[in-house]
Amino acid sequence: MRRIAIINQKGGVGKTTTAVNLSAALAEAGMKVCLLDIDPQAHSSLHLGLALGANENSIYQCLVGEASLADARHQIEENLAVIPSHIDLAAAEMELAGEVGREFLLRELLEKDQEEFDYLIIDCPPSLGILTLNALTTAGEVFLPLQPHFLALHGFSKLLRTIEVVSKRLNPVLALTGVIFCMYEGSTKLAQEVIGEVEAFFENERAKGGIWSDVVNFETRIRRNVRLAEAPSYGKSIFQYAPHSHGAEDYRALAIEVLEQATLM
Amino acid sequence: MRRIAIINQKGGVGKTTTAVNLSAALAEAGMKVCLLDIDPQAHSSLHLGLALGANENSIYQCLVGEASLADARHQIEENLAVIPSHIDLAAAEMELAGEVGREFLLRELLEKDQEEFDYLIIDCPPSLGILTLNALTTAGEVFLPLQPHFLALHGFSKLLRTIEVVSKRLNPVLALTGVIFCMYEGSTKLAQEVIGEVEAFFENERAKGGIWSDVVNFETRIRRNVRLAEAPSYGKSIFQYAPHSHGAEDYRALAIEVLEQATLM
């Protein structure tokens, strides 16, 4: 099973949109996918129409030891299951602060989980706190959604440092394996400049055999497309809501690149 | 002096772009403006080209008692001063956790500040933690930048609740006085729907004399405009970088509405 955390501490860059629609595209391609929402905003859950009732289990109950992952999992489609989040999770940062080994709670839950999937995709909050750390100790890979804007690029080096520290101290198998350009507006010079800077950075890493040599800058650019912003209001993935839109095209193309990448691993 | 906090816990909705360009527009109109950056990302500071050196004071030094606001303030233009932030501020949430009355540190600093301004504009991080709380106990008003998207609207009620709780318990003069629609794409149905929902909510409040009766939904929509995303890479406000762009037009128009609003207060 590939375990991929979708992270970026800059808010509003396309983490949730990528987690949901990449999961749906991989499921459409026949993979068994589990989407795990560990963001207290619970936007991946909301995006797929899963607003939880009072007594329903979410990832919060799992992390505080009151439920297993299976207790919280919902089967959305044939190949797509979701473990939803809930606003209660916001309190977890405080509640878990004193717990020994609190970074490994999710990994323990996954080790006990019997169900087999091809892909585990984890949607993370816009921060590098305990919830994102749990995702990074559970995942084997990291995908970074990047909005090709100047301010969004500014936190990039901090993001790489966090991945590096986690892979050194907490999870030696963790690797950054993919960068995805989201909200792409091809006609702007800004997008070309920012993408150029990121690609030059990784080419330089490959040339000197640095730790980021294996990173794939996916060819697919996720174009800005209002259908992607409309789909969550219907509780649907882009494939259910607007299957012939640019958004659907781009996330299908991304899924093909992700599947091809798996053959090389 | 009007003290306005620019908040929204949803990331990437236009807080920084609004804080910087509204400040610059008010300064251009002859107001003396102090822009205070209390986000550890320090994007408002970066936007105006203020990347701090190792020994320079930022709002971090002020909050931990090592500097006054005047020690950290930089005069950028004739009517525009900035108190910059720094990544060190990220540690402040932990460092200040045990401090009694930690929500009032910024207010105390401002009370001791001798310099007179017409406007204090505070750019906040995408969270409702201790830094945003400091802004909310210092400010008299709150402006909410809103991206007219479904996911961005989802956290709106939590935002209103936070403002309500702060004004009840910590700062009785605090009031939500303005909502600004950012990244507006007029041709999309989504924008019309979301704006319609927000405006209906406030009309209903006014009709029943609820606590949000005095909120102004500014007429000005800040249109999506790539010049606004390019300006920070040059360390400039939109007025210095592209004074005739849509972005400059919209933030000037917003400043005029903000100044008109002041005459009614």
Ligand SMILES: Nc1ncnc2c1ncn2[C@@H]1O[C@H](COP(=O)(O)OP(=O)(O)OP(=O)(O)O)[C@@H](O)[C@H]1O
């Ligand atoms: N390619 C796109 N085209 C148009 N709109 C998009 C696109 N990708 C995402 N959006 C919209 O932009 C907003 C931000 O995207 P999203 O919520 O996925 O980002 P995020 O990184 O998950 O945000 P957060 O940091 O709050 O978790 C949402 O309203 C979403 O619907």
Ligand SMILES: Nc1ncnc2c1ncn2[C@@H]1O[C@H](COP(=O)(O)OP(=O)(O)OP(=O)(O)O)[C@@H](O)[C@H]1O
């Ligand atoms: N009207 C606009 N048109 C085009 N781009 C915009 C507009 N407003 C903001 N942007 C760009 O969108 C991105 C997000 O905006 P900004 O950083 O101001 O949001 P924010 O709410 O301050 O984000 P954060 O939550 O990270 O503090 C930035 O890259 C910015 O340059």
Ligand SMILES: [Mg+2]
């Ligand atoms: Mg998200």
Ligand SMILES: [Mg+2]
């Ligand atoms: Mg900001």
